[in-house]
Amino acid sequence: MLILTRKAGESIRIGDDIVIKIVDTDSRHVKIGIEAPRSVAVNRQEIFEKIQKENRAASSSQDESLRGIADLLRSGNLKK
Numbered sequence: 001m002l003i004l005t006r007k008a009g010e011s012i013r014i015g016d017d018i019v020i021k022i023v024d025t026d027s028r029h030v031k032i033g034i035e036a037p038r039s040v041a042v043n044r045q046e047i048f049e050k051i052q053k054e055n056r057a058a059s060s061s062q063d064e065s066l067r068g069i070a071d072l073l074r075s076g077n078l079k080k
Contacts, residue, residue, distance in 0.1 A: 004012060011021040017037050024031040034042050043051070 006012060006022045008022050008025050011019050013019050018040065019035040021033040021035070022030060023033045036042055
């Protein structure tokens with residue numbers, strides 16, 4: 001992990017097209033601004049984890065549905 005010290009108004013650049021700017025600081029918080037291409041997803045960690053959890057649940061649900069259909073096809077119990 002790279003750890004940098006920045007003051008309000010200073011920036012960090014990642015690659016050619018991502019800029020992280022320190023907008024404001026106080027005793028408890030740091031406000032940052034992020035400039036990135038629209039193709040780059042930028043989320044808070046807790047939001048990212050929630051999205052991942054929902055994606056896994058949706059994928060699992062689809063897998064179960066597909067398994068059920070496959071079982072019906074194999075057993076010949078699928079009514080037309």
